[in-house]
Structures are given as C-alpha cells and as structure tokens.
Amino acid sequence: MQPFHHFGRQHTGMARTRFKHSAVMILAAVLSGCAAYTPLPLSTTAPLAPSLNAPEQQHPLTVGQVVTLALANNPGLKAVRLQRDIAAGQTTRAGLLANPSLSGALLPLLSGSGTVPAWNLGIAQDIKSILTYKSRRRAALDGERQVDADVVWQEWQVAGQARQIATDLIVGARSRQSYLAAYQLLAERNAKLEKALAARTVTLVAVAPDRVALQASRTALDTLDQQQLALMHQLGALLGLTPDVVVPLAAQPDLPPFDPEEVRGQIATLPDRRPDLAALRMGYAAADEQVRQAIQSQFPDLILGGSVSSDNSRVINGGPGIQIGLPVFDRGQGAIAIARATRQQLHAEYDARLAAAVGTVGALLREYEQLSTQLAIARRDLPAARLAAERAQAAFGASSLDERGYVDLVSNRFAREQEIMTLELALLDRQIAIQTLVGAGLPTVAPTSNNEAGGR
Secondary structure (H helix, E strand, O other): OHHHHHHHHHHHHHHHHHHHHHHHHHHHHHHHOOOOOOOOOOOOOOOOEOOOOOHHHHOOEOHHHHHHHHHHHOHHHHHHHOHHHHHHHHHHHHOOOOOOEEEEEEEOOOOOOOOOOEEEEEEEEEOHHHHOHHHHHHHHHHHHHHHHHHHHHHHHHHHHHHHHHHHHHHHHHHHHHHHHHHHHHHHHHHHHHHHHHHOOOOOHHHHHHHHHHHHHHHHHHHHHHHHHHHHHHHHHHHOOEOOOOOOOEOOOOOOOOOOHHHHHHHHHHHHHHOHHHHHHHHHHHHHHHHHHHHHHOOOOOEEEEEEEEEOOOOOEEEEEEEEEOOOOOOOOHHHHHHHHHHHHHHHHHHHHHHHHHHHHHHHHHHHHHHHHHHHHHHHHHHHHHHHHHHHHHHHHHOOOOOHHHHHHHHHHHHHHHHHHHHHHHHHHHHHHHHHHHHOOOOOOOOOOOOOOOOOO
C-alpha cells in the first residue's frame, strides 16, 4: 500500500500545483487590464482669469472676436464638453460583451474512503446579453450623438449671449453720448434757474418742471451706466474673467449678414440644422432601441457553459451545462411599458420643441419687421428735429427765443436720437436672437437621417 499512498500524495501535489498555477495566470490576466487610480483634487480658488490673455487684448475686440473667446474660455462650456468623454465611455462599455464566468473549487479530503482531494472547474456565458448586443450598441451610439448635439446647442447659446451682450455694450456706449449731452444741457439750465430762484427773479413753480426734467435725465443716465456695468460683468463671466476686467470693444458691432427672406426659407430646414432638435432625435432613437431591448429581454435568461470535476476517488466527469430562467412572474412587461412610455414622451417632446422653434423664429421675424418700420419712421423724423434744434440755437443766440423754448427743442432732438438708438438696439437684439436660433455663423452638428434617428 505504500507505493499507492506515495502515488496519491504525488498526484495530489501535482493537482494543487496546477490549480495554483492556473489561478495565478487568471489573476495576472485580469489585473493586466485594470486601470490605475490617479487623484484629481478640486480647485481651491476660483478659476477666473485676471486678463484676456489673448493677442487681441491690446486692441478693441469685435463681436466676432468676443464670440470666439467665449467659445474657447467659457467655464460652463469646458465642463459641458467633458460629457462627450462620458458618452464615449458609455459607447465603449455597450460595445463589450458580458464576461464569461469561471468557477472552480479544490476540496481536500477530510474523512471517508477517498484517496485524493476532489476538484471542479467550470465556465459559463450569458447568452441573453449577446442577443441584445447590437441594440445596446446602437442605443449607445445614439446617446453619444445626442450628447454631441447637446454640446453644440450649448455652444450656440453661449455664442448668442456673447453676441448680444457685446452688441448691447457697443450700442450703449454710443448712446451714452446723447444721454450725457441731454443731462449737461438740463444741468446748465437748472443751475441758471437756481440762481434766479435765489435772487427771487423766478418763482418755484417756474423752476419745478426743469428740476423734474433734470432728475429724469440723471436717472436715465445712471440707469444706462448701471446696465453697462452689469453687461460688462456678464460678458466677463462668459469669458471666464474676474469682475474687475474691462473688455475693450469696437465702436460698431459686426454681425453676420442678415436677410429676413433667407431666414424664412431656412425655417423648413430647421430640424436638420438645430442641434437641440438633433439631440432630441438621437434621444428618441436611443429610446426606440430600448424598446427593442425590452422586447428582446422577454426571452428567458439563458446561460451556457461547461464543467469538469473529479471526486475523491479520481473519477473525472465533464460536459456542457445550461441554465434557463423561467418567466413565471416577470416576463418583462414592466420594462416594456416603461420603454414605450419613454419613447412616446420623447416623441411628444420633439414635436413640442419643433413647434416652438418654428413659431419663435416666425414671431421674431414679425417683430423685426415691426421694429424696422418704426425705426424708418423715427429716422425720417430725426432731420426735422435736428433742424429745429439748430434753428433754436441760432435764435437763442440772437435773443429771439427764450431759454425755455431753446431747451425744449434741443431736448426733443436728444429724445429722438435716443429713441432711434433704442429701436436700433431692439432691432439688433431680434436679429441676434434669430441668427442664434437658425445657427448663422455658429458651429454645426453632424446631420442625421431619419433612418438613423428612429426608422431602424
């Protein structure tokens, strides 16, 4: 019996060695694909730049240059763009099949008539995950495209804000000269009236209207200055600058060419060019794939594999194995209902967004036409107001017109000029809003066909 026991111990040692060697090899293969952890501490100070740090900072910036800087430096866009990496990672994950599972055990002999330790080794693969692989892959790709379109839509919003704020600042700086001239004129007249009131050559009733006009003029000038400062802070925030940075701007706004009739022709193609609509189409396509997955997931869970084992008497068995889930209680009806409801909700959301997009552009075009008509009338009346002011100044210098009449006619000229500037700004605001909504001069998103977006 000694040789037999010696052979048994030798066989046991070899089995243990092979098992340990296999375990080490499997562990090494698993660890070789693992990523290493690297810390990413949060910022301790606000990441705001104290200056533009751009070659253009020595010269006044055009509206186009402001838009370029906003797209490059906006803190919100920097964060939003990182969503693309997340979506790419999700696509990569969806493109990977489920890992097979490996099981094994070494069972040393504790008691009984056996002579060697028992062992078993098995491998299994989930087949159901293979059935839904293509659908999951397409849904992930649609999700990645949706994120890309969402990022482009955010870039449109930032570019539109940069255009509008820079234009408002330029027009505001230009109109301030008129507000300041009106205030100085009324201040000079009020100073004379105050002296006359102190000398008792005029009454308080005569001075009161001029005091009210001066106060209104000062309030208008102060309000304009407050708006300019607030707009400068908003522009600095878009560019990632500290609040004390003053961005130099050009004297005139440069905007992309604008043709209302051309925009009307582009309304029909908005679904193909608007990133938000493209993102909704991709979201709908992903939801449609999830409906497919939910339906495919009705099939029972299926796990195929094989195993080999040896008992304590060195009897070795091996063969295939199968595990089937029994759809007795959960047949996927809940997942299917959720997937279909989600797809229906996205369908309705797309219709609502499309209606809003077309309706908003159409409404802004009508407002643009109305403002254009009002601006044309105001410009038509301005020469007469300026001529009256010039004649009033000459008459006042020749002492043939009292000071009150002179101030009223000159103030009327300033009022007409300010009205024109207000209408010009409103017109530019509508133009910028329309160009932002149709994507004039803005980044584009890769077009998607109807087959890609839901007809698969």
